[in-house]
Amino acid sequence: MTNLPSSLQRAINEFAKLPGIGPRSAQRLVFYMLKRDAVELDAFSQAVEKLKEGVVFCSSCHIMTDVDPCPTCSNPRRDQSLVCVVEESMDAIAIDKPGSFTGVFHVLGGVLNPMEGIGPDKLKIASLESRIKNHELGIKEVIIATNPTLEGETTAMHVSRVLKNQFPELKLTRIARGLPMGGDLEYADEITLSRAMEGRRDY
Amino acid sequence: MTNLPSSLQRAINEFAKLPGIGPRSAQRLVFYMLKRDAVELDAFSQAVEKLKEGVVFCSSCHIMTDVDPCPTCSNPRRDQSLVCVVEESMDAIAIDKPGSFTGVFHVLGGVLNPMEGIGPDKLKIASLESRIKNHELGIKEVIIATNPTLEGETTAMHVSRVLKNQFPELKLTRIARGLPMGGDLEYADEITLSRAMEGRRDY
Numbered sequence: 001m002t003n004l005p006s007s008l009q010r011a012i013n014e015f016a017k018l019p020g021i022g023p024r025s026a027q028r029l030v031f032y033m034l035k036r037d038a039v040e041l042d043a044f045s046q047a048v049e050k051l052k053e054g055v056v057f058c059s060s061c062h063i064m065t066d067v068d069p070c071p072t073c074s075n076p077r078r079d080q081s082l083v084c085v086v087e088e089s090m091d092a093i094a095i096d097k098p099g100s101f102t103g104v105f106h107v108l109g110g111v112l113n114p115m116e117g118i119g120p121d122k123l124k125i126a127s128l129e130s131r132i133k134n135h136e137l138g139i140k141e142v143i144i145a146t147n148p149t150l151e152g153e154t155t156a157m158h159v160s161r162v163l164k165n166q167f168p169e170l171k172l173t174r175i176a177r178g179l180p181m182g183g184d185l186e187y188a189d190e191i192t193l194s195r196a197m198e199g200r201r202d203y
Numbered sequence: 204m205t206n207l208p209s210s211l212q213r214a215i216n217e218f219a220k221l222p223g224i225g226p227r228s229a230q231r232l233v234f235y236m237l238k239r240d241a242v243e244l245d246a247f248s249q250a251v252e253k254l255k256e257g258v259v260f261c262s263s264c265h266i267m268t269d270v271d272p273c274p275t276c277s278n279p280r281r282d283q284s285l286v287c288v289v290e291e292s293m294d295a296i297a298i299d300k301p302g303s304f305t306g307v308f309h310v311l312g313g314v315l316n317p318m319e320g321i322g323p324d325k326l327k328i329a330s331l332e333s334r335i336k337n338h339e340l341g342i343k344e345v346i347i348a349t350n351p352t353l354e355g356e357t358t359a360m361h362v363s364r365v366l367k368n369q370f371p372e373l374k375l376t377r378i379a380r381g382l383p384m385g386g387d388l389e390y391a392d393e394i395t396l397s398r399a400m401e402g403r404r405d406y
Contacts, residue, residue, distance in 0.1 A: 004296060005258045005269045011250040019235050025223065031293065032222050033254060041251060047214040049248035051236060055208045066208045090234065093207060 008034070060131065062107040062124050064089040072096075072104050079103045081140040085128065085159060087111055087147060095145060103143075106131065111151035112158055125159060132167055141171040148177050148195075211237070263334065265310040265327045267292040275299075275307050282306045284343040288331065288362060290314055290350060298348060306346075309334065314354035315361055328362060335370055344374040351380050351398075 003009070008030055015026035033041060057063065058070035065071070072078055072092075082103030086092050092105040108123040132139045144159055146152035160172055178196035179188055188196070206212070211233055218229035236244060260266065261273035268274070275281055275295075285306030289295050295308040311326040335342045347362055349355035363375055381399035382391055391399070 003274070004292075005267055007250075007253055007256050007258060008267070011254050014247045014250040017247075018232050020228065020231070027293070028223070029221050030254065033251065034258075038255070041254060044217045044220075045248040045252035047210075047217040048236065048244060048251065050210055051214050051233070051244060052241070053210050055210060055237075064208055064211070071206070089207075090230070 061092075061105045062109060062127065063092055063105055081138045082143070083128075083131070083139055083141070084143045084145050086145050087152065087155070091145065091147070103141075106142075108146070108155065108159075111146060111149075111155040113151055120158060120162075123155070125162060128159070129162070129166060132163070132170065139170070141173065143173045143175060145175040264295075264308045265312060265330065266295055266308055284341045285346070286331075286334070286342055286344070287346045287348050289348050290355065290358070294348065294350070306344075309345075311349070311358065311362075314349060314352075314358040316354055323361060323365075326358070328365060331362070332365070332369060335366070335373065342373070344376065346376045346378060348378040 004012070011030045011033070012023065012026045015021055015029050016023050018026075021029070033044070054066055055064055056066070056068050058065050058068050058073055060069050060073045063070050063072070073080075079102045083106050084092070084095060084101065084103055085106045085108060086095065087108055087110060089107055092107060095101055095105075106124065106128050108125065108128075110118055110123055112118060112120065112123070128142075131137060132142070142163060144156045146156045146159075156174060160174070163170060163172055176199050177192070178199050179185065179192065185193070207215070214233045214236070215226065215229045218224055218232050219226050221229075224232070236247070257269055258267055259269070259271050261268050261271050261276055263272050263276045266273050266275070276283075282305045286309050287295070287298060287304065287306055288309045288311060289298065290311055290313060292310055295310060298304055298308075309327065309331050311328065311331075313321055313326055315321060315323065315326070331345075334340060335345070345366060347359045349359045349362075359377060363377070366373060366375055379402050380395070381402050382388065382395060388396070
């Protein structure tokens with residue numbers, strides 16, 4: 001049997017471990033890299049090797065960042081009284097992208113998942129409570145923006161209950177669920193449709 | 204604006220340079236890697252860095268390999284009189300996979316492409332002629348197995364003409380083109396269909 005050089009096969013095996021990349025795609029990627037020069041290969045391998053270097057988590061909002069506190073938490077022009085609770089750092093970055101959100105974030109670091117042993121103590125919920133208790137920050141509203149999935153909704157429910165009990169004065173909201181822009185009523189799933197109807201607003 | 208740590212952004216940029224990987228997929232891959240430990244990250248980056256290490260080209264058939272001559276060319280149990288001409292090393296590996304091909308290969312290293320300045324001198328055609336001239340090898344048949352694309356067909360035509368002129372005794376064949384297994388007549392393109400008809404065989 002004709003085999004690939006071992007260094008190529010090793011690289012293919014490594015690429016094939018990545019999610020969504022099968023052996024065929026891995027092969028294609030490695031053959032593409034083979035055509036790149038040593039400088040480019042080095043840039044790539046260095047970027048992977050140093051991936052975690054300098055990555056810290058903001059001690060206030062737990063977002064992945066280069067500096068602690070993160071630029072959002074230390075920015076005096078952001079509304080520190082408005083906190084958007086998300087599952088992961090990427091969610092915060094996505095919410096921040098349109099530029100319309102002026103508040104700050106709180107990254108839970110995951111979702112409740114009893115099957116995988118992830119209970120409330122594994123998420124940054126206690127730290128959220130401390131932030132709200134800290135009157136210097138003056139938090140007035142908490143928007144829960146976990147994903148509209150089973151785990152995300154369960155987590156949203158849990159966090160909202162904890163906060164309601166402890167801080168009855170706090171304004172507590174949930175990000176709207178409904179039809180996505182460019183979506184098609186005909187192809188929307190039933191849950192999205194019923195949430196879109198429930199969430200209807202007056203003109 | 205909330206930004207990713209610079210080391211992450213750099214890795215995302217590197218992944219996004221790969222073919223078929225957009226910024227979203229790159230982000231997903233990097234976040235997946237972020238959850239792997241240092242040993243795994245190192246294995247990946249080393250595999251990329253050392254990609255080209257030890258890769259040589261067989262001086263006889265020009266396939267990418269670990270040793271020269273390659274295991275196929277030096278294997279006494281392979282039929283050295285039967286040579287399959289392919290575009291790239293990967294094509295040889297694909298043809299060898301089913302295990303039914305018993306001959307050896309000749310990798311052209313590409314296809315004729317006048318637009319990109321790839322003429323016959325850029326391909327390993329002269330080296331194929333020398334192999335056939337070498338009576339010790341005793342080559343009896345050459346199967347041309349370039350891809351059924353415009354460039355592949357042009358290259359096949361060119362190689363077949365060169366060999367026919369020089370070696371009128373040589374058996375020269377072209378790999379069959381027709382309907383792929385599991386294919387559907389209804390959805391086959393016209394060229395495939397007409398080739399399949401032309402290539403029909405008696406029962």
